[in-house]
Amino acid sequence: MERIKLIVEYDGTNFCGYQVQPGKRTVEKELEDALEKIYQVKVKTFASGRTDAGVHALGAVLHYDEPKTLKKPINAQTINAFLPSDVKVVGLEVVDDTFDARFTAKKKTYWYKFYLSRVERPLFENRALRVNDNIDIGKMCEACKYLIGEHDFTSFVARKSGKTNFVRTIFDAKIIAAHDYYIFEITGNGFLYNMVRIIMGTLINVGKGIIEPSDVIQIIKAKNRAKAGKTMPANSLYLLKVEY
């Protein structure tokens, strides 16, 4: 009976988010149902975090303790045989008992994908945000610099939900030019509720020339949600990886 770490990819389009909710199709429910079929008893999983409805993951992490020893050690293929096509285990490791998917996470990286077009593009439906092509990507790159470091991100949190500490450290934030789209990539020690989506809305205001890149400094200082940009849609956000 081992502690197992799973790395999971999912297309969030047809899920009501990560966390189990009665009567709803969630990623966690699909994973726990698959494990129950394998171990023949209920298995509780512990995730690095939750994602909202529509959010995707390329490398979400969770762990569980095996309720019994199987005849053949567990592997990704075995679990995947019990999973639907929109969620799959892409990595599996036996880990030490000190590993905890949530509490020992050191860094998380998110992607927010966007593309420049005057019309909606079907192949980006539920996958990337459309932005008009008169946006200044250079200014958005410059604004990213001001996010890096330890800051109080009160201006970038949707609702405070009982949390009292809004200080987070951003290790890196940048815009990556991909084939026919862009990726805003951000790595931090943790993220507040809707934080990446609100940062993205703020960066788009920079790209559109509504605010200047250096205004990001003032928005952080203000500690006021009203100063930051709109919350961008969930369906273009991806949890890329969690590092321990």
Add this chain to the structure above:
Amino acid sequence: MERIKLIVEYDGTNFCGYQVQPGKRTVEKELEDALEKIYQVKVKTFASGRTDAGVHALGAVLHYDEPKTLKKPINAQTINAFLPSDVKVVGLEVVDDTFDARFTAKKKTYWYKFYLSRVERPLFENRALRVNDNIDIGKMCEACKYLIGEHDFTSFVARKSGKTNFVRTIFDAKIIAAHDYYIFEITGNGFLYNMVRIIMGTLINVGKGIIEPSDVIQIIKAKNRAKAGKTMPANSLYLLKVEY
């Protein structure tokens, strides 16, 4: 009343291919239905070619002659308002009467997307082919060189369907490394039925070491379908663009 050229993007997943078929959901039907709503009469469109069920397009081209003059000149947004989210007009131009989407096409470029993984990846479902990670991309790149030029592609056609001329010119063929996947990109003056998908199957045999890159020369010379690789799935093929 003008001749209009449309550039169209579609996600082929939920279409029974491009061409109108009674009782089936096709790209052509959606486009002609949208135009009929705008012009209030049936509108016949002429496409650069057909794609099979599941095949996607980033830049399919078609033309039609306006049956009447509208009060306000037609534009992409007007047509898109009558189209579902999985097919959209991404470009629209008024063209000369000598333009014909099918007969004046000079070059077509296709993409075939694949990714390396031991397990299926949900975000590539219906979008890219999974290939095991022990494949040699370098050898696949080398094999591409032998496709370039004017050749008889009889070995790479699914069924002969009345055609007698199997000679086509390939202007370029290469493997592009994208963010977390690869693209096989091929440009030619025309393609036979299933030709790109059979070439892809042959390149995968090269990558797996089943055949050597230079064996592509012999396969072309053989003019025998049995010598080439399997037909790879439709859902990872994209019509990228048509040049005139």
